[in-house]
Amino acid sequence: MELNEFIKNVADQFDETDASEITATTAFHNLDEYSSLIALSIMSMVDDEYDVQLKGDDMRGAVTVEDLFNIVKSKI
Amino acid sequence: MVYNGILEGKFVNLRSVKEEDSAFILEIRNNPEISRYIPQLNVNVEQQCAWIRKQRADNDSLYFIIEDKSKQRIGTVSVYNIIQNHAEVGRSCSIGDSIQNSETGILHDDFIFNVLCLDYLDVWVYKDNTHVLSLNKGFGCEWDGEALDKDGIPYLYGKITKQNYLLKSQKIRNNINKIKIH
Secondary structure, three states: OHHHHHHHHHHHHOOOHHHHHHHOEEEEEOOOOOOOOHHHHHHHHHHHHHHOOOOOHHHHHHHHHHHHHHHHHHHH | OOOOOOOOOOOOEEEOHHHHHHHHHHHHHHHOOOOOOOOOOOOOOOHHHHHHHHHHHHHOOOEEEEEEEOOOEEEEEEEEEEEEEEEEEEEEEEOHHHHHHHHHHHHHHHHHHHHHOOOOEEEEEEOOEEEEEHHHHOOEEEEEEEEOOOOOOEEOOOOHHHHHHHHHHHHHHHHHHOOOOO
């Protein structure tokens, strides 16, 4: 599981946010487009791509994209 | 108005507000971290009870408590100003997670379009409330314009039509179906 690939997969869940805005250190909750629906899309993507089931608390607990990556990695 | 049934989902249920919910409503509505963009309620529990009695007797609104599956109250949502084929949604506040909040939107909007048989929802959101602007767009909202409220604060206004909702909600339903119950 590679961080760069994970960042790209997260960026793909946003329709209007430029992918260049999403990096390892991005606090994704603060992005204008972020909402419950984007969180749900990310959880669905993580299930599809990494066979990991995130909980709502996992999304809340992650500040940056890299935090989320580490949570997913710890569950593989 | 009162809906006597329960809107049952995988992660949340919605039921009509009762007088016993008054203290909970005041607590959640007056928590600035949760209800930043909706007016605080400067009333006591008895006054809120009286307001709920009035709401339950009216003909143009429904007010729901959101409960998790252990029946703990986690928020509120309401459809009001129901006039002919359209209405507004608001009084939305929740301490639930993103899955619970997304499913609440689906249960509530399914009820509005399929049970109340309305054709569209009027939506207005403060321009700086970017997360809720995005949320509404995710449910099919199309913005018609921008205006200022009585204090000069800019907001966007638009509509969610039943047709747009049905198109956009399919992805949300698929994602919710995929999430496992822990």
